[in-house]
Amino acid sequence: MLFVVNNTVQPILAAQALVKTFPAQEGSVSVLNGIDLCFSHGESISIRGESGSGKSTLLNVLSGLEVADSGNLEWQGQEVSNHSLSSLARLRQQFIGFVFQSYYLAPELNTLQNVLLGARIAGPLNQSVRARAIELLERVGMDHRLQYNVTKLSGGERQRVAVARALINDPPLILADEPTGNLDEATGAVVMDLLLEMVEEDKKSLILVTHNPEFAARTQQQLILRRGVLGIA
Numbered sequence: 001m002l003f004v005v006n007n008t009v010q011p012i013l014a015a016q017a018l019v020k021t022f023p024a025q026e027g028s029v030s031v032l033n034g035i036d037l038c039f040s041h042g043e044s045i046s047i048r049g050e051s052g053s054g055k056s057t058l059l060n061v062l063s064g065l066e067v068a069d070s071g072n073l074e075w076q077g078q079e080v081s082n083h084s085l086s087s088l089a090r091l092r093q094q095f096i097g098f099v100f101q102s103y104y105l106a107p108e109l110n111t112l113q114n115v116l117l118g119a120r121i122a123g124p125l126n127q128s129v130r131a132r133a134i135e136l137l138e139r140v141g142m143d144h145r146l147q148y149n150v151t152k153l154s155g156g157e158r159q160r161v162a163v164a165r166a167l168i169n170d171p172p173l174i175l176a177d178e179p180t181g182n183l184d185e186a187t188g189a190v191v192m193d194l195l196l197e198m199v200e201e202d203k204k205s206l207i208l209v210t211h212n213p214e215f216a217a218r219t220q221q222q223l224i225l226r227r228g229v230l231g232i233a
Contacts, residue, residue: 033228
């Protein structure tokens with residue numbers, strides 16, 4: 001198994017021998033061929049690989065959004081396969097914050113409402129949740145855009161909102177899938193600085209999928225996905 005840190009403490013996420021295939025015209029295509037991964041609270045890793053190598057599929061499996069054909073996956077010592085779909089969804093809302101390349105903000109909602117949406121899904125809203133949402137938007141430099149419709153925001157501003165939304169439930173793990181992929185180089189660098197800074201300040205664990213080797217080098221461990229297997233980059 002590949003260890004990012006030593007195994008003297010319980011890992012935040014542990015995967016062993018994960019396999020994932022998809023049907024094809026002739027048989028099936030194997031995307032993940034025995035993924036081993038284990039790392040602890042507060043650690044950060046980056047994953048690079050060629051387009052179509054299965055990076056997004058790997059994140060989907062690690063987050064429980066897709067089910068592996070075989071292998072074991074644990075979140076903080078809990079076997080994911082032991083949970084029902086509804087139980088797993090509730091657990092995921094508290095355990096993982098997502099930052100996607102395409103933002104996935106609700107166009108009919110304003111900036112603050114989009115951040116609160118993640119909390120609304122997890123449970124009832126109250127004043128403390130609203131205060132946390134505003135505080136997060138202040139931290140990402142978007143407190144002057146609280147009532148803006150997100151369709152009027154720039155790409156960099158939308159991704160800042162997405163970072164705040166990922167943190168609203170105070171999850172211990174952040175999964176970021178090409179978070180700067182839709183941004184120009186300068187804006188992408190600013191957003192990456194912000195994401196890494198907030199992850200470090202809040203002592204979150206991070207799995208970052210990126211094609212950018214400079215961004216990847218800023219995580220504590222750099223991995224590469226080749227032929228469905230993770231290795232040291």
